[in-house]
Amino acid sequence: MYCRMCAAEIPDGAKYCHACGAPVDAANSTKQSNAVAEKQYRVSAKKRNTTLLLACLGLIGIAGLHRIYVGKNISGIVYTLTCGLFMLGTIYDIYCICSEKFKDGDNYPIFSDESMKSNYYRKNPSNDTNKFVLGIAIFFGVIMFAGIMVPHNHNQKPSSKETTVTQNQQVEKPKAEKKEEPKPAVDLGKISVYTYTPTGMEHSATASYYIVIKNNDDKRIRGSYTIKTGASVSTDKQTGYLDLLPREVEIIAGTGTAPAPSTKVEADFKLEYSSMAKKEIDNSLDYSIVNCDINNNSAQLWIYVPQNVSDEKYLAISKEIKRNYGVSRRLTIARFAPVMIKQNNNDTFVIFRNNNDLNFSQVLFYTTDRTNSVLNSDEHERAIIDI
Numbered sequence: 001m002y003c004r005m006c007a008a009e010i011p012d013g014a015k016y017c018h019a020c021g022a023p024v025d026a027a028n029s030t031k032q033s034n035a036v037a038e039k040q041y042r043v044s045a046k047k048r049n050t051t052l053l054l055a056c057l058g059l060i061g062i063a064g065l066h067r068i069y070v071g072k073n074i075s076g077i078v079y080t081l082t083c084g085l086f087m088l089g090t091i092y093d094i095y096c097i098c099s100e101k102f103k104d105g106d107n108y109p110i111f112s113d114e115s116m117k118s119n120y121y122r123k124n125p126s127n128d129t130n131k132f133v134l135g136i137a138i139f140f141g142v143i144m145f146a147g148i149m150v151p152h153n154h155n156q157k158p159s160s161k162e163t164t165v166t167q168n169q170q171v172e173k174p175k176a177e178k179k180e181e182p183k184p185a186v187d188l189g190k191i192s193v194y195t196y197t198p199t200g201m202e203h204s205a206t207a208s209y210y211i212v213i214k215n216n217d218d219k220r221i222r223g224s225y226t227i228k229t230g231a232s233v234s235t236d237k238q239t240g241y242l243d244l245l246p247r248e249v250e251i252i253a254g255t256g257t258a259p260a261p262s263t264k265v266e267a268d269f270k271l272e273y274s275s276m277a278k279k280e281i282d283n284s285l286d287y288s289i290v291n292c293d294i295n296n297n298s299a300q301l302w303i304y305v306p307q308n309v310s311d312e313k314y315l316a317i318s319k320e321i322k323r324n325y326g327v328s329r330r331l332t333i334a335r336f337a338p339v340m341i342k343q344n345n346n347d348t349f350v351i352f353r354n355n356n357d358l359n360f361s362q363v364l365f366y367t368t369d370r371t372n373s374v375l376n377s378d379e380h381e382r383a384i385i386d387i
Helices: 026-034 048-060 065-069 073-081 088-098 131-149 160-168 311-326
Strands: 041-044 120-123 191-196 210-215 221-228 237-244 249-253 267-273 288-294 298-304 331-337 350-355 360-365 383-386
Touching (some): 065 088, 249 288
Parallel strands (some): 041 120, 298 331
Antiparallel strands (some): 191 210, 210 249, 221 237, 360 383
């Protein structure tokens, strides 16, 4: 007959187990004495999940705790000092724990609760975990983990001997700083400055004439200017700041008596190119951007063109605007009018519109005969050409 609590053999007729002191059930004793005793197996009382968790800490530098937990103190300390036998021992132990081949300090296998059978009994190791040894192992494990994770301080002052050796060594030459390449100078020959006399189509012109500064370059320019704005070239001067796109103009009111139309004006510039990519410019096309509103999603431009421009010129200008401003934006609109001063939407003869979302690009002619000499505002007839 065997004890149900500790599986120790009990003599027939005994009322208590001599090994653990548990009372013996008389009815069960009779049955066990008459039946063939089932073979009993002892397994470790340590939890497999806890052992596995402590073993996994070895993968981050805190090794050996699982061995100390199951009573293998000496090998646990060795694992702690050697990072789990250089990680190889930790990996092997994890494999044994998962396959339930790992044993405690008394050589009992460590099973999970799901693997327990009716004839399996848990037995605590005789050499149970020593709390002091476990604390020392945890301390060394934390110190080693901190040494791995915290970077070393390379700015520590060297000793006197190290300083002497350093002074005797060849001093490393400092790296030469990269010199910034000089920005290319703006071609002032592509900056035109001339006078412009308003016609009857200009709106609320306050000056008898204007001075126009036009960027004929293919890149955006920025900088300051000084121009002579009056008949007295020695006294009438004006200064300001420019930020002009290709084909864009700056219009400045003149003072004094108006000179002849398109008279060249003396000017002094201090300009530089911006970082914007250069545009494709056809010098045979005569137009100027008098105002613009451009952002990442859309561009709206008001463009001055001389009167009686042919349809082919409008189409060519529209294609150039599409190349330079319409490809990368969702919506682009350009309004053409033979008005330079205070141009508004009612002056529009021709409109170019490009919509990348709806995938269309069109030129709209707001005249009856498409010669752009007479605006048919009553019937609003127009011709539409896709480009």
